[in-house]
Amino acid sequence: xxxxxxxxxxxxxxxxxxxxxxxxxxxxxxxxxxxxxxxxxxxxxxxxxxxxxxxxxxxxxxxxxxxxxxxxxxxxxxxxxxxxxxxxxxxxxxxxxxxxxxxxxxxxxxxxxxxxxxxxxxxxxxxxxxxxxxxxxxxxxxxxxxxxxxxxxxxxxxxxxxxxxxxxxxxxxxxxxxxxxxx
Amino acid sequence: xxxxxxxxxxxxxxxxxxxxxxxxxxxxxxxxxxxxxxxxxxxxxxxxxxxxxxxxxxxxxxxxxxxxxxxxxxxxxxxxxxxxxxxxxxxxxxxxxxxxxxxxxxxxxxxxxxxxxxxxxxxxxxxxxxxxxxxxxxxxxxxxxxxxxxxxxxxxxxxxxxxxxxxxxxxxxxxxxxxxxxx
Numbered sequence: 001x002x003x004x005x006x007x008x009x010x011x012x013x014x015x016x017x018x019x020x021x022x023x024x025x026x027x028x029x030x031x032x033x034x035x036x037x038x039x040x041x042x043x044x045x046x047x048x049x050x051x052x053x054x055x056x057x058x059x060x061x062x063x064x065x066x067x068x069x070x071x072x073x074x075x076x077x078x079x080x081x082x083x084x085x086x087x088x089x090x091x092x093x094x095x096x097x098x099x100x101x102x103x104x105x106x107x108x109x110x111x112x113x114x115x116x117x118x119x120x121x122x123x124x125x126x127x128x129x130x131x132x133x134x135x136x137x138x139x140x141x142x143x144x145x146x147x148x149x150x151x152x153x154x155x156x157x158x159x160x161x162x163x164x165x166x167x168x169x170x171x172x173x174x175x176x177x178x179x180x181x182x183x
Numbered sequence: 184x185x186x187x188x189x190x191x192x193x194x195x196x197x198x199x200x201x202x203x204x205x206x207x208x209x210x211x212x213x214x215x216x217x218x219x220x221x222x223x224x225x226x227x228x229x230x231x232x233x234x235x236x237x238x239x240x241x242x243x244x245x246x247x248x249x250x251x252x253x254x255x256x257x258x259x260x261x262x263x264x265x266x267x268x269x270x271x272x273x274x275x276x277x278x279x280x281x282x283x284x285x286x287x288x289x290x291x292x293x294x295x296x297x298x299x300x301x302x303x304x305x306x307x308x309x310x311x312x313x314x315x316x317x318x319x320x321x322x323x324x325x326x327x328x329x330x331x332x333x334x335x336x337x338x339x340x341x342x343x344x345x346x347x348x349x350x351x352x353x354x355x356x357x358x359x360x361x362x363x364x365x366x
Contacts, residue, residue, distance in 0.1 A: 036198040174357035
């Protein structure tokens with residue numbers, strides 16, 4: 001009857017992207033403690049392939065983006081936060097268009113992951129986009145993005161060599177390579 | 184001469200695991216803004232194989248751990264925060280022993296990743312452990328962990344089916360499957 005979970009929650013900081021709560025928590029053994037937790041609305045990310053996934057070494061649109069937290073530019077796949085009430089697939093399509101200018105003939109859900117569940121409730125929903133048609137980008141003011149078309153085989157080399165260092169990006173590419181390319 | 188990066192930093196919250204700063208930032212186009220950033224000491228995680236990686240469908244030690252942020256139990260690989268001044272490999276060995284009781288004949292560095300660079304400087308360093316010898320676990324008070332030996336092929340199925348939902352865990356397993364198992 002005393003299930004593990006929240007006993008009480010106190011908002012410490014309300015930010016533009018994240019909020020910080022200090023929560024009183026009951027653990028599975030019945031003990032209690034206080035934990036800091038970053039509340040995040042969740043996000044979608046999308047592995048964008050120019051052709052379809054069955055093609056011979058399909059081209060992927062990586063983006064190279066300035067990330068203050070990483071003190072530099074990071075290779076990523078298009079991604080962004082869910083708007084209030086927004087479905088993950090709608091968010092994935094929106095971010096694909098905003099960041100690359102492209103729309104996709106086909107979108108497939110891959111998986112949802114906790115980004116770092118030790119301290120945040122952020123979940124990221126991963127999608128595959130196939131058959132891109134280009135259009136116009138619509139970036140947010142604080143996004144500094146360059147589009148880098150990259151063969152899947154090269155992207156895998158970049159993960160292995162440590163040149164792709166963003167977790168959702170490596171995960172999305174390895175997921176597609178492992179389960180969709182039929183290797 | 185005005186490189187992108189930090190102009191000023193103000194500590195908003197000092198926690199047991201994370202700190203929250205509000206930083207004034209210069210972006211690549213010279214514009215400035217304020218960003219919330221979660222400061223984290225970094226972490227190591229380790230893919231623990233009972234045998235060596237070249238074996239036929241090697242057994243992996245997954246752990247099933249209570250995560251308040253995920254509102255339940257999550258399948259993970261052993262992982263934890265770097266102690267002050269601790270080398271990532273030392274941390275990986277320590278967490279492996281604390282959480283599974285095992286020591287490894289061989290440890291190999293895989294890659295380092297930003298867990299979610301939109302709002303935290305947390306980096307996770309991924310390792311592969313081969314040839315485990317069991318011993319005693321030494322868990323921290325707030326860790327509620329069950330060890331779940333799992334064939335690599337089953338772990339890959341669990342990722343594809345969405346039963347493994349922790350990003351570092353899926354990433355570590357897919358990295359090993361993609362680059363170390365020679366598939």
